[in-house]
Each structure stands twice: as C-alpha cells, then as structure tokens.
Amino acid sequence: MEHKEETKSCCSTASTCSSKISATDQERTNDTVSLSASPPSFLAVNGIPSTEYAIQGMDCPSCAMTIEKSLKKLKGVQSVQVHFSTGKMNIAATTEPDRIMREVKRVGFGIAPTAEDQISNQPTFWQSWLPTLLSGGLLIIAFICTWLSVLPMIATILYGAVLVIGGYKPVKSAFFAIKSGSLDMNVLMSVAAIGAVCIGQWGEGATVVFLFALGNTLQQMSLERTRHSVKGLLNLVPASVWIMQGEKMIQRSVDDIAIGETIIVKAGDKIPLDGIVTTGESHVNQAPITGESQPVIKQNGDIVYAGTLNEEGLLTIQVTTTVKDTVVARMIHMVEEAQANKSPLQALVDRFANRYTPIVFGLAIIVSVVPPLVWNASWSEWFYRGLELLVIACPCALVISTPVAIVSAIGVAAKQGVLIKGGSALEAIAGLQMIALDKTGTLTEGRPHVVNTYPVAVTEAELWSIASSIEQQSSHPIALAITSYAEQHHIPQLPVTSVQTIAGKGVQACIDHQTYYVGHYGWLEEIGAPVQYITEQMQQLHDKGVSIMVVGSIERILGIITVADQVRSTASETLQQLKSAGIESTVMLTGDHERIAHQVANATGVDQYFAHLLPADKMNYIKSWQQTGKKVAMVGDGINDAPALATADIGIAMGGAGADTAIETADIVLMADHLEKLPYAINLSRQTLRIIKQNIWFSITIKCIALLFIFPGWLTLWVAVLSDTGAALLVILNSLRVLKSK
Numbered sequence: 002m003e004h005k006e007e008t009k010s011c012c013s014t015a016s017t018c019s020s021k022i023s024a025t026d027q028e029r030t031n032d033t034v035s036l037s038a039s040p041p042s043f044l045a046v047n048g049i050p051s052t053e054y055a056i057q058g059m060d061c062p063s064c065a066m067t068i069e070k071s072l073k074k075l076k077g078v079q080s081v082q083v084h085f086s087t088g089k090m091n092i093a094a095t096t097e098p099d100r101i102m103r104e105v106k107r108v109g110f111g112i113a114p115t116a117e118d119q120i121s122n123q124p125t126f127w128q129s130w131l132p133t134l135l136s137g138g139l140l141i142i143a144f145i146c147t148w149l150s151v152l153p154m155i156a157t158i159l160y161g162a163v164l165v166i167g168g169y170k171p172v173k174s175a176f177f178a179i180k181s182g183s184l185d186m187n188v189l190m191s192v193a194a195i196g197a198v199c200i201g202q203w204g205e206g207a208t209v210v211f212l213f214a215l216g217n218t219l220q221q222m223s224l225e226r227t228r229h230s231v232k233g234l235l236n237l238v239p240a241s242v243w244i245m246q247g248e249k250m251i252q253r254s255v256d257d258i259a260i261g262e263t264i265i266v267k268a269g270d271k272i273p274l275d276g277i278v279t280t281g282e283s284h285v286n287q288a289p290i291t292g293e294s295q296p297v298i299k300q301n302g303d304i305v306y307a308g309t310l311n312e313e314g315l316l317t318i319q320v321t322t323t324v325k326d327t328v329v330a331r332m333i334h335m336v337e338e339a340q341a342n343k344s345p346l347q348a349l350v351d352r353f354a355n356r357y358t359p360i361v362f363g364l365a366i367i368v369s370v371v372p373p374l375v376w377n378a379s380w381s382e383w384f385y386r387g388l389e390l391l392v393i394a395c396p397c398a399l400v401i402s403t404p405v406a407i408v409s410a411i412g413v414a415a416k417q418g419v420l421i422k423g424g425s426a427l428e429a430i431a432g433l434q435m436i437a438l439d440k441t442g443t444l445t446e447g448r449p450h451v452v453n454t455y456p457v458a459v460t461e462a463e464l465w466s467i468a469s470s471i472e473q474q475s476s477h478p479i480a481l482a483i484t485s486y487a488e489q490h491h492i493p494q495l496p497v498t499s500v501q502t503i504a505g506k507g508v509q510a511c512i513d514h515q516t517y518y519v520g521h522y523g524w525l526e527e528i529g530a531p532v533q534y535i536t537e538q539m540q541q542l543h544d545k546g547v548s549i550m551v552v553g554s555i556e557r558i559l560g561i562i563t564v565a566d567q568v569r570s571t572a573s574e575t576l577q578q579l580k581s582a583g584i585e586s587t588v589m590l591t592g593d594h595e596r597i598a599h600q601v602a603n604a605t606g607v608d609q610y611f612a613h614l615l616p617a618d619k620m621n622y623i624k625s626w627q628q629t630g631k632k633v634a635m636v637g638d639g640i641n642d643a644p645a646l647a648t649a650d651i652g653i654a655m656g657g658a659g660a661d662t663a664i665e666t667a668d669i670v671l672m673a674d675h676l677e678k679l680p681y682a683i684n685l686s687r688q689t690l691r692i693i694k695q696n697i698w699f700s701i702t703i704k705c706i707a708l709l710f711i712f713p714g715w716l717t718l719w720v721a722v723l724s725d726t727g728a729a730l731l732v733i734l735n736s737l738r739v740l741k742s743k
Contacts, residue, residue, distance in 0.1 A: 049079050049093045049094065049095060050093065051080070051091045051092065051093040052091070052092055052093070052094075052098070052114075053089060053090070053091050054089070054090045054091075054092065054101070054102075054105075054112050054113065054114060055088055055089060055090075055112070055113045055114075056068065056083060056088050056089065056090050056105065056110055056111065056112055057088065057110060057111030057112065057113070058109070058110040058111050058221065059083075059085050059088060059110060059224075060217050060220045060221050060224060060397075061085070061185060061186050061397045061400065061401065061729075062085040062351060062354075062400045062401075062404070063178070063183060063184075063185030063186060063397075063400070064085065064110065064174070064185065064187075065083035065084065065085040066083075066181075066183050066185070067108060067174065067177060067178045067181055067183050067185055068081075068083045068090065068105060068108055068110060069081050069082070069083050070181030070182060070183060071104060071105075071107075071108050071177055071180075071181050072092065072094075072101065072104055072105070074181075075094070075096050075100065075101070075104060076096065077094050077095035077096035078092065078093075078094040078096055078101075079093040079094060079095075080092070080093045080094075081093075081094070085404060086404035086405070086407070086408045087408065088224075088225075090105075090112075098114070102114075107177070108174065108177040109170055109173045109174040109177065110174075130218060132166055132167060132169075132170075132214065133167065133211070133214045133215050133218050135166055136162075136163045136166045136167035136207075136210065136211050136214060137211055137215065139159050139162050139163050139166070140159070140160075140163045140207055140208065140211050142159055143155075143156045143159035143160050143163065143204070143207065144204070146159065147204060156203075156204075157203050159207075160203040160204055160206070160207040161203065161207075163207040163210060163211055164194060164198065164203075164206055164207050164210050167207075167210040167211050167213070167214040168191065168194055168210040168214075170214075171187040171190055171191055171210070171213060171214075171217075172187075172191045172195075174187040175187040175188040175190075175191040175192075184358050184359055184362055186395045186397045189358075189362070189391045189392060189394060189395045190209065190210075190213045190392065190395070190722070192388070192391055193206075193209055193388045193389075193391050193392050193718060193721075193722070194206040194207075194209045194210050194213075196384065196387075196388045196391075197209060197385075197388060197718055200381045200384055200385060201381075202385070202718070205717065205718045205719055206718075208718070208719035208722070209392070209718055209719055209722045212719060212722040212723050212726055213722055213726060215726070216722075216725075216726025216727070216729060216730060217726070219730050220401075220726075220729055220730055220733060223405075223730070223733040223734060223737060224405065224733060238255065238271070238273055238274075238307050238308050238324065238327065238329060239255065239270070239271050239273045240254065240255055241253060241254055241255060241273075242254075242255050242258055242264045242265075242266075242273045242274070243264060243265040243266070243267065243270075244258075244262065244263065244264055244265065245263070245265065250265060255273045255274065255324045256324055258273075258274060258320055258323070258324070259320070259323070260320055260321060260322065260323060261319065261320065262319075262320050263279065263317060263318065263319055263320070264276070264317075264318050264320060265315065265316070265317055265318075266311045266315070266316045266318060267311070267315060268283065268311060268312065268313050268314055268315060269310075269311070269312070270310075270311055271307075271308060271309065271310055271311070272285070272305050272306065272307055272308065272309050272310070272311055272316075272318065273307055273324070274307050274318075274320045274321075274322060274323070274324060274327060275304070275305070275306050275307050275320070275321050275322040275326075275327045275328055276304075276305055276318035276319050276320045276321050276322075277302065277303070277304055277305070277318065277319050277321060278299050278300060278301055278302065278303045278304075278305060278316055278317070278318055279301065279317045279318065279319050280301060280316075280317040281300070281301075281314050281315050281316040281317055282298065282299070282300040282301075282314055282316075283298075283299055283311050283312060283313040283314035283315075283316055284296035284297065284298055284299075284312045284313050285297055285298075285299045285305060285309050285310065285311055285312065286309060286310040286312055287306065287309045287673070288309075288418075290306045290308055290309055290328055290329060290332070290418070290672060290673075296312055299316065304321075305318060306327065306328045306329065307322075307324070307327035307328065307329050307330075308327070308328075308329040332415060332420065332672075335420055335422065336411055336412065336415045336420065338422070338423075343404075343424055343425075344403065344407055344423070344424025344425050344427060344428040345424075345425060345428060346403055346424075346428060346690075346693060347403035347404055347407065347424055350399060350400060350402065350403050350697065351400060353399075354396040354399055354400045357394075357396055358394060358395075358396055361390065361391075361393075361394030362391065362394060364390060364394075365387045365388070365390040365391045365394065366387065368383060368386055368387045368390055369383055369384045369386070369387030369388075370383075370387075382714075385718065386711050386712070386714075388718055389711050389716055389717075389718055389721045390708070390711060392718065392721040392722050392725055393704060393707045393708055393711070393721050393724070393725065395725050396700075397725065397726075397729045398696075398699075398700040398703070398725065398728035398729040398731075398732045399697065399700040399701065399704075401696075401729055401732055401733060401736075402693060402696030402697050402699075402700055402732050402736075403424075403693050403696070403697075404424075405732070405733050405736035405737075406689050406692045406693050406696065406735075406736035406739055407424040407427055407689065407693075409689075409736055409737060409739040409740050410427055410685055410686070410688075410689040410739045410742070411423075411424075411427065412740070413685070413739060413740050413742055414682060414685055417678065417681065418671065418672040418673050418675060418678060419669065419670070419671060419672070419678050419681065419682050419685075420656070420669065420670040420672060421668070421669050421682065422667075422668050422669065422670075423668075425668075426651060426668035426669055427685075427686050427689060428686070428690065429632070429650055429651050429668070430634070430651050430668075430669065430682060430683055430686040431683070431686040431687045431689075431690050432632050433584060433632050433633070433634050433650070433651060433683065434584065434585045434586075434631050434632045434633070435584065435585060435586050435587075435588065435626055435631045435632070435633045435634070436579060436584055436586075436587050436588070436633070436634045436635075436636060436679075437587075437588045437589075437590050437619070437622065437623060437626075437633060437634070437635045437636070437645070437649070438587065438588070438589050438590070438607070438635075438636045438637070439589075439590060439591065439619075439635075439636065439637035439638060439642050440589055440590075440591035440593055440597075440598065440601055441566060441591070441593070441638075442637075442638035442655060442674075443636050443637055443638055443655055443676065444568060444569060444572045444589060444601055444605050444607075444676070445566040445567060445568050445569060445572075445601060446566060446567050446568075446569055447566065447638065448478060448482070448566065449478050449479050449481075449482040449548065449564045449565060449566055450482055450486075450564065450565065450566070450567050451482055451483060451486040451562065451563070451564055452547050452563040452564060452565045453547075453562075453563045454560065454561070454562055454563075455538065455542075455560055455561040455562075455563075456559070456560040457534065457535060457557075457558045457559060457560045457561070458557045458558060458559055458560070459559050459560065461560075462492070463559070464552060464559050464560040464562075465486075465487055465490070465492045466492055466493055466494070466495055467495065467512060467517055467552060467559060468483060468487075468519055468550070468552045468559075468560075468562060469483055469484050469486075469487035469492050469494065470494045470495040470496075470497050470510075470512065471497055471500070471508055471509075471510045471512075471517060471519050472484050472508065472519060473487075473494065473497075474497065474500040474508065474510065475502060475508050479548060479550065479564050480508070482564050483550070483562060483564070495512050495513075496512070497510040497511065497512055498510065498511045498512075499511040499516075503520070503524070506520050506521055506523075506524035506527075507519050507520015507521055507524050507550075508520060515554060516554060516555070517552065517553070517554050517559070518530065518551075518552070518553055518554065519550055519551075519552050520550065520551065521549075521551070522535075522539055522549060522551050525551050525553055525558070528555065529555055530551075530553045530554065530555055530556075530557075530558060531553075531556075531557060531558060532551070532553075532558060534558055535551070535558055535561060538561065539561075542561065542563055543596075544596060545563070545600070546565065546594075546596045546597040546599070546600040546601075547563040547564065547565040548563065548564045548565060549561060549562075549563055550562045550563070550564060568601055568604045568605060569676055571675070571676055571677045572604070572605040572676060573604065573605050573606050574677070575676045575677045575679060575680060576605055576606050576607060577606065578677070578680035579679065579680055579683070581680075582680050582683045582684060582687075584683070585631075586608045586609065587607045587608050587609075588607060588608060588609045588610065588611070588622075589601065589602055589605070589607045589609070589610040589611070590610075590611055590614055590618075590619045590622060590635075590645070591610065591611070591612055591614060592612075592613065592614050592615065592641070593612055593613075594612060594613070595612045595613065597612075598610050598611075598612035599612075615641075616641040616642070616643075616644050616645070617644065619635075619641075619642065619644065619645040620644040620645045620648045622645075623635055623645050623648045623649050624648060627648075627650070632650045632651075633649050633650055633651075634649055634650060634651040634652070634653055635648070635649035635651075635652055635653065636653040636654075636655070636676075636679065637652075637653075637654065637655070638654060638655035638674075642654075643666045646666045646667050647666045651668050651669060652666055652667040652668050652669070653667055653668070653669045653670075653671065653679065653682075654666070654667035654669070654670045654671070655671055655674045655676070656670040656671055656672040656673070656674070669682060685739070685742050688739065688742060689739055692735055692736055692738060692739060693736075695735060696732045696735055696736065699728065699731070699732065699735075700728055700732060703724055703725075703728045704728075706724075707721060707724050707725075
C-alpha cells in the first residue's frame with residue numbers, strides 16, 4: 002500500500018497516521034531544505050569545472066556558433082557552449098580567463114564574468130546607438146548631395162564614411178565567422194555591401210550597412226528584454242541585512258551572513274535570506290517566488306523565502322541558507338538552464354538553417370556568374386541580383402522565430418510560480434490529451450483537518466478539553482490538527498501526566514488520576530472500553546471516508562473526533578478549466594482506500610479514479626495509456642510519485658510541499674502548490690507554439706516574396722536588407738507578446 006496515501010484511511014491506527022502523515026510533513030521539510038541547499042553548479046569536463054560568462058551583442062544563433070568555433074581553437078579549452086537565447090556561455094578550460102575574454106572581444110562581442118556583471122556592464126543608450134545614429138545622419142546628408150547633384154565626390158566620401166562607421170563591426174565579425182568556418186548574417190551582409198561598392202553602387206552599399214546596423218541595434222534591445230525576462234528576480238534580494246549587536250541594530254552585507262545566524266526584517270522590507278521565523282507575526286507577499294496573489298501570514302516556526310516582502314510586523318528570522326543557495330537563486334538557475342535548452346521545433350529550424358544558408362550562398366554565386374557566361378547577360382546586373390539573393394538568404398528571422406518566444410514564455414511562467422524545465426517541456430505540454438493526478442497533496446491539501454465532533458458521555462467542551470490536552474503532548478499531524486482546532490476555539494487545557502504513545506494504537510495520559518485514551522476504535526475495544534455504544538455511529542462514519550479518533554476511558558466513551566484531508570478548494574474548478582483547455586480526460590491515481598478515493602473523486606469531478614495503487618502501479622497505468630497513443634501528464638508531490646512522473650510525457654510536481662525527488666524528476670514545478678496554475682501553463686504553451694508557427698510562416702513568406710521579386714528586377718539591395726532585418730525585428734516583437742500573457 003502506498004505509504005503516504007494510507008494516512009487518510011479511517012481504519013488506520015493513530016500511531017500509523019502519525020508516522021505516515023509525518024512522512025508527508027518530512028517530505029515537505031526536506032523539499033524546503035533541498036530548494037535552498039544545492040548551489041547552482043556546472044558540470045565538469047575531464048575534471049575541469051565549467052565557468053559561466055555573460056555574452057553581449059549576440060543577435061542571431063549563428064553569432065553563438067562563431068564564438069564557439071573561435072574558442073575551441075584555443076589551447077586548453079575542453080568544452081564550450083554558447084546559448085544565444087540567454088546570452089550565456091559555459092566553458093571548461095585551463096586557459097586563462099583573460100585569454101578567453103580577449104578572444105571573445107576580438108571576435109566582436111562583449112563578455113562579462115557573471116550575470117551580475119552583465120547587468121552592471123550593459124552598454125549605455127549612446128554606446129549602443131551612437132554608431133547607428135552617426136551613420137544614419139551621414140547617409141541622409143549624402144542622399145541630399147546626390148539628389149541635388151552637387152559635389153558628387155562629397156557624397157561618395159560620405160557613403161564611404163557610413164560604410165566604415167556602420168560596417169566595421171559586421172565586417173570584423175564576418176572575418177572571424179569565415180575563419181571559424183561559419184556563414185552567418187554578418188558574412189552575407191558584408192559581402193553584399195562590399196559587392197555593391199565593387200560595382201559602383203556606393204549609395205546602395207551604404208544603405209545596406211545602415212539598415213543592417215539599425216536592425217541589429219533594435220534586435221539587440223528587444224532580445225535583451227527577452228533574455229532578462231527573469232531579471233527582476235535578481236533584484237529581489239536586498240544587499241544588506243539588519244542584525245542585533247548588543248542592544249543596537251546594525252546593518253551587514255547579506256554575503257557575510259552564515260547559516261544559523263538571526264536577522265531582523267522590518268515592516269516594508271524584503272526578506273534577504275531563506276529562514277524560519279523565530280519571533281513576530283506578519284503578512285508576507287510571496288508573489289515573486291510562488292506567484293501567490295495574496296500575502297500569507299507568517300509566524301513563529303514558519304518558513305520564509307528570500308525576495309519576499311514583509312508587509313506589516315517586525316520579524317526575527319533564523320537563517321537556513323547563504324545568499325547563493327536561496328530558493329530564488331535556485332529558481333534563477335533552473336530558469337536559465339531551461340531557457341538554454343532547445344525545443345524539438347527549435348532544433349529542427351536550426352538544422353534547416355544550417356543546410357539552407359550554404360545552399361543559397363552557392364545559388365547566389367551561380368546567379369551572379371551563369372547568366373553572363375551562358376547568355377552573355379550584363380555582369381553588373383546579375384552580380385547585383387546575386388547580392389540581393391545573398392541578403393534574402395540570411396535566415397536570421399527564421400532562426401530567431403523559436404528561441405525568443407520560448408525564452409519569453411519560460412521567464413514569464415517563472416514569475417507566475419511555474420517553473421518549466423526547457424523548451425521540450427513547454428512544447429510537449431501543449432499536446433497533452435490526458436492528465437493523471439495523485440490524491441494526497443495534489444487534489445487534497447495533504448494535511449489533516451478536524452471535520453466534526455460527536456460527544457457521547459460529556460459536553461463538547463469537555464470532550465475537546467480532554468482530547469486536546471492529551472494530544473498536545475504529541476507531534477503527529479492528527480494531533481496537530483486537534484490541538485490547532487483547540488487553539489482556534491480557545492479550548493482550556495488540563496494538566497496531564499503519564500503520557501504514553503502506543504505504537505499503532507494511539508496516546509494515553511492521566512488527568513485528575515483518571516487514565517484517558519485517544520486513538521483507534523480497535524484499541525479502545527481491546528482495553529475493554531464500552532465501545533458497543535458507538536458501534537452504529539462508527540459504521541456510519543466509516544462510510545464517510547474520515548479518520549476516526551475515539552476518546553474515552555475504561556469506564557466510558559467520551560466521544561468521537563473525525564479528521565480528514567481536505568480537498569483543495571480550487572481542485573474542482575481547475576479540472577473544469579483543464580476540460581475547457583482541451584484535455585480529454587483526468588484520472589486520479591491513489592494508494593488510498595476505495596471509499597476515500599470515491600469521495601475525493603466525487604468532490605473534484607475527475608473522470609476516473611484508481612485506488613489501492615503502489616508506486617509501480619501508477620507508473621504502469623501511465624505506460625498503458627501511452628501505448629494507446631495518448632500524451633499523458635502526471636501531477637504529484639511525493640517520492641512515491643517519482644516513477645510515474647519520470648514515465649509520463651510531462652511530469653508536474655507540486656513544488657511547495659513536494660519531495661525533492663519529485664521536483665528533480667518533474668518537467669514542470671508548481672512552486673506554491675497552486676493546482677490552478679496548471680491550466681495557465683497549458684494555455685501559455687499553446688499560445689507560445691501559435692506565436693512560433695506565426696513567426697516561421699511569416700519568415701518563410703517574406704523570403705519567398707522577396708525571391709520572386711529578384712528576377713524581374715523589382716527588388717533593390719536596400720529593400721532586400723529592409724525586408725530581412727524588418728522581418729527579424731517583427732518576429733522578435735511578436736514573440737515578446739508572450740511576456741504579456743496573464
């Protein structure tokens with residue numbers, strides 16, 4: 002029988018309930034620790050650790066390829082990966098860092114050692130725009146001179162200045178691209194501009210360079226917005242903390258705080274580190290971490306996360322992580338890793354572009370040479386058309402069409418408390434047909450609550466006073482549910498002695514020299530308590546699927562307290578939203594008893610349910626549905642869900658209370674246990690795929706139209722550049738619509 006799910010059985014013993022629900026609570030505790038305990042790390046290659054750098058100035062995936070090929074030629078470089086979508090590079094090398102950075106700069110790109118340096122070292126507005134604006138101004142003056150037919154030599158000089166100012170960077174990048182064996186957009190544009198000059202079209206060449214520079218600048222601005230879609234998370238954690246030194250509060254750097262130290266967070270301040278509240282009570286806004294819309298009350302013993310906002314009272318917090326190991330730090334690392342992973346669609350587009358560009362480059366040479374040689378056509382005319390074909394051949398818009406949308410989607414989902422581990426998961430969730438859900442901790446809250454009270458030989462107040470006084474000596478979840486209820490209703494407590502927990506049965510204690518028992522019906526029957534008076538009532542309660550705690554002594558039965566795991570208030574509505582989102586069927590898989598599974602299924606509205614399942618049984622059900630051709634997701638929170646999560650096409654972990662194993666195995670993590678985020682993730686995925694397909698078709702259509710206009714002579718070189726850079730920019734802007742997703 003599944004360990005955790007049995008906790009809700011009404012025939013379970015008090016002690017069994019204690020141990021098993023405690024296991025669930027332990028999983029929750031372990032998860033909180035695990036989310037903060039593992040610092041971001043990078044794989045070592047041949048024993049050499051990988052170092053991360055931030056790359057600036059990449060506006061096309063081929064730029065990443067050029068950097069990779071250039072660095073691989075350096076001595077001591079074992080492995081290098083440059084991710085265009087995130088602007089990050091991971092390199093395992095014995096080469097000096099200064100040598101690596103010099104090489105990247107020599108190729109024509111900016112580089113910084115860390116993401117923080119990247120943000121602080123971003124080029125200013127004038128640094129980004131000055132060359133473009135200057136070349137644009139000179140081009141306008143040159144056009145005026147040409148139009149007025151005055152000083153043609155001045156116009157040519159101005160065109161030349163535009164070519165030098167605007168073309169220096171792309172020509173430099175083109176040189177290193179060719180040297181590394183790549184044909185990127187810089188190569189194509191540089192050849193087009195130089196070719197235009199060679200046939201005397203100085204104005205055309207200068208216009209090509211300016212439009213290309215303008216397009217690149219606009220693209221980089223838009224791409225940086227995408228790459229920093231989770232940049233706000235980096236700014237969540239304050240740089241300093243308040244601590245007590247003697248009788249005074251002083252500030253210290255957050256980097257200097259060690260695990261176990263006590264910090265103070267004032268009302269209106271952000272919490273700087275993960276920890277546990279030791280004194281104070283306040284509402285804390287956890288939206289940046291969990292996506293929760295409403296602040297959560299935090300008091301003594303509650304866990305708080307770095308980056309969340311203390312809205313009201315003064316909190317004293319015992320630190321449980323260093324600044325580099327907080328939940329927000331791990332979130333950023335997970336999101337950046339996910340953004341660097343390619344989706345199947347993106348990989349397909351990249352493979353197409355890698356083959357497409359050399360083919361069209363060859364066609365451009367054929368177009369330039371064959372007509373003059375075979376049909377004695379004009380060399381300048383067909384050379385010009387070959388240059389147009391080169392520009393049109395640039396696949397920039399096509400290869401940008403996918404990664405920008407995916408990076409945007411993963412970033413905006415993280416801000417909503419949904420961690421999507423890569424483009425593959427984002428793409429796969431759009432095609433789901435069936436969703437299987439665990440019961441405890443997924444469809445239910447995963448912790449017991451008092452359902453009802455049935456006094457027999459005493460008043461309700463007396464029953465609660467005795468039961469809660471005894472259970473206050475225990476720490477198992479059913480006891481906590483009873484004592485929590487007593488605290489909320491201000492039940493007076495009685496002095497107890499001789500407290501003893503009987504494994505598998507319950508708790509006994511003495512009150513006023515009388516021994517009382519709180520536990521399983523069978524235990525009280527065993528010790529000779531007059532349980533026959535509640536037999537009929539027990540049968541009725543048994544059918545309701547609740548855990549039953551009998552309170553009594555040898556002489557009499559005082560009453561019954563029923564406890565059950567509550568169905569999530571949002572579960573039913575969420576399942577309806579999944580239906581509206583196109584999910585064909587929802588299934589509950591649980592290790593709990595049939596009657597409890599039946600009750601939860603009725604309350605939530607799942608299409609089917611299966612009870613009495615072991616972890617392997619859940620996995621086998623997933624496999625059987627997959628064999629019928631279904632795309633299946635599994636949603637769970639426990640260790641016992643990990644096999645099913647790994648087997649499903651998409652594994653979805655309830656992150657806030659889930660076990661670390663489930664979180665590591667899953668493809669998607671719902672950070673705040675908000676099941677209602679699941680329809681949001683599905684709709685976001687489908688919106689992203691729609692945008693990607695729009696981008697791809699738009700890019701291909703623009704290319705085809707431009708190609709058709711080449712041969713009749715209806716296309717000019719600068720219009721070809723405008724169509725290419727314009728298409729790339731429109732694709733990026735269309736992808737940025739994902740950032741507005743609600």
